[in-house]
Amino acid sequence: LRLAFSCLMRLDQDGNLTDYKFVKSIICSRVKGVYSEINALLAGTADAETQAKYAEVLDQLPAMKELYAHRARLRKERGCIDFESGEVKLILDENGHCIDVKKRTSGESEAMIEEFMLLANQCAAHFARVKQIPFGINDHFAKEVPTPKELSAILEGVRGTPFEQIVNTGMLRCMSKACYEEKPKGHYGLVLKDYAHFTSPIRRYPDLAIHRMMTDLLSGTDKETMIVRYTDFAEKASKQSSEREVLAVQIERKAEDYYKAEY
Numbered sequence: 001l002r003l004a005f006s007c008l009m010r011l012d013q014d015g016n017l018t019d020y021k022f023v024k025s026i027i028c029s030r031v032k033g034v035y036s037e038i039n040a041l042l043a044g045t046a047d048a049e050t051q052a053k054y055a056e057v058l059d060q061l062p063a064m065k066e067l068y069a070h071r072a073r074l075r076k077e078r079g080c081i082d083f084e085s086g087e088v089k090l091i092l093d094e095n096g097h098c099i100d101v102k103k104r105t106s107g108e109s110e111a112m113i114e115e116f117m118l119l120a121n122q123c124a125a126h127f128a129r130v131k132q133i134p135f136g137i138n139d140h141f142a143k144e145v146p147t148p149k150e151l152s153a154i155l156e157g158v159r160g161t162p163f164e165q166i167v168n169t170g171m172l173r174c175m176s177k178a179c180y181e182e183k184p185k186g187h188y189g190l191v192l193k194d195y196a197h198f199t200s201p202i203r204r205y206p207d208l209a210i211h212r213m214m215t216d217l218l219s220g221t222d223k224e225t226m227i228v229r230y231t232d233f234a235e236k237a238s239k240q241s242s243e244r245e246v247l248a249v250q251i252e253r254k255a256e257d258y259y260k261a262e263y
Contacts, residue, residue, distance in 0.1 A: 015070025
């Protein structure tokens with residue numbers, strides 16, 4: 001048993017999201033799943049021991065696979081950008097020395113879980129936009145490419161607020177890369193109008209911050225109090241998280257380069 005902040009979603013037979021709700025819940029895990037084992041089950045190559053381990057959930061796997069197939073089709077139809085990351089897996093010995101470098105592979109079960117997590121993130125952002133919680137900017141454009149007037153309206157909308165500096169800086173940086181529509185339009189690569197980090201509060205601070213805000217709202221806190229309580233916090237948390245993430249990525253790349261050179 002474990003406590004969780006869950007997004008309960010309803011989808012139609014074609015995989016389209018039709019409804020959702022967020023609840024504080026208790027999850028009763030029937031099995032501690034391993035991606036490689038589930039991939040073997042999906043491929044029909046799992047041994048008897050693995051099948052016995054997953055006996056309680058075997059009937060759910062085909063349904064999950066079917067749902068993922070619908071979601072993958074919808075992603076392709078909306079023109080989602082699927083990057084091949086080319087990440088590596090470093091193999092270290094007992095002394096911490098790199099003895100091998102392999103390409104990190106991702107199977108069907110990894111893709112399934114990733115897609116279901118993206119759905120929860122999408123719902124979290126939609127929830128924030130509807131409830132007007134301050135962890136997203138509510139702006140939409142008439143066409144695919146925003147006009148100067150629409151961009152100007154965004155800047156006017158945040159003028160005098162704690163978001164003014166960060167939105168102005170973000171827009172300038174995006175425009176310098178000829179990619180000025182990315183930030184105000186949800187998730188550019190996934191082609192989603194609504195997107196916010198939600199599913200990884202145990203390892204990523206932005207998700208934890210959103211959990212705290214949503215918990216407060218679901219406990220009955222009114223909108224005005226939410227705005228007063230979290231507007232300044234959201235700006236500071238966003239700025240700090242962005243800076244920390246850039247630094248973490250730089251350190252991670254340097255560490256990888258070191259181990260690769262050692263190997």
